[in-house]
Amino acid sequence: MPEFSVPAGHPILAPMTLQVARGDHICLLGPSGTGKTTLLNRLAGLEPGQPRPALRVGYLFQEHRLLPWRTLRDNLRLVGVSRDQVAPLLARVGLADAADLYPDQLSLGMARRAALARCLAVRPDLLLLDEPFASLDPQRAVELQGLIRELLKQFPDMAMICVTHEVRDAEALANRIWYLAGRPACLQFDGALDSTSACFAGLARRLEALGREAASPA
Numbered sequence: 001m002p003e004f005s006v007p008a009g010h011p012i013l014a015p016m017t018l019q020v021a022r023g024d025h026i027c028l029l030g031p032s033g034t035g036k037t038t039l040l041n042r043l044a045g046l047e048p049g050q051p052r053p054a055l056r057v058g059y060l061f062q063e064h065r066l067l068p069w070r071t072l073r074d075n076l077r078l079v080g081v082s083r084d085q086v087a088p089l090l091a092r093v094g095l096a097d098a099a100d101l102y103p104d105q106l107s108l109g110m111a112r113r114a115a116l117a118r119c120l121a122v123r124p125d126l127l128l129l130d131e132p133f134a135s136l137d138p139q140r141a142v143e144l145q146g147l148i149r150e151l152l153k154q155f156p157d158m159a160m161i162c163v164t165h166e167v168r169d170a171e172a173l174a175n176r177i178w179y180l181a182g183r184p185a186c187l188q189f190d191g192a193l194d195s196t197s198a199c200f201a202g203l204a205r206r207l208e209a210l211g212r213e214a215a216s217p218a
């Protein structure tokens with residue numbers, strides 16, 4: 001995977017160079033408003049003046065961003081999914097019967113899964129998820145988490161970076177944690193996640209302490 005960098009002079013992010021390996025499953029945590037979405041945009045090559053990234057990126061935005069006047073089938077066809085592949089792709093995300101529905105006919109959870117299908121359509125090297133569980137009821141959130149875990153198993157070379165506010169999401173999905181904080185924001189923690197409960201509890205306490213430090217005046 002190529003190196004990612006943030007140049008000096010960025011309005012909210014400190015200069016940094018980030019290495020992401022194939023198959024990395026990273027959860028990106030940090031206080032609200034720190035710049036987590038901005039960092040994802042940077043990684044996706046969406047900031048003004050950035051060149052196209054040298055890898056395929058699937059980006060699940062906070063909103064589904066499907067075209068509301070097109071069916072799911074057409075939304076997928078427009079990103080290059082062949083006629084034959086629409087049904088299998090929708091089946092992968094549990095929407096086998098939804099090809100002819102419009103985005104407005106979907107629940108929030110279904111729309112997010114449809115958007116996830118569109119991300120997968122580009123066969124991404126890097127999957128970016130921006131708060132995928134936000135606003136879902138606990139049952140739907142657990143279902144989506146299970147689906148994402150399954151997809152990560154099916155695509156072992158794909159790297160994932162998932163923004164979340166819940167340390168528990170990291171426990172379920174990640175093998176690595178980034179903690180972004182400060183102004184300008186930088187990665188104050190980048191480490192492997194050992195999901196044994198003792199280590200995990202220690203990590204959660206450490207991230208909480210980093211959050212308190214970041215929030216306290218200098």
Ligand SMILES: Nc1ncnc2c1ncn2[C@@H]1O[C@H](COP(=O)(O)OP(=O)(O)OP(=O)(O)O)[C@@H](O)[C@H]1O
Pocket residue numbers: 011012030031032033034035036037038039
């Ligand atoms: N180019 C820019 N110039 C100035 N400010 C910016 C720029 N890009 C983003 N911001 C501001 O930086 C802040 C951080 O935004 P961002 O959405 O990335 O944070 P976040 O950590 O994802 O927040 P949340 O957890 O609440 O979703 C916001 O107030 C945003 O308006």
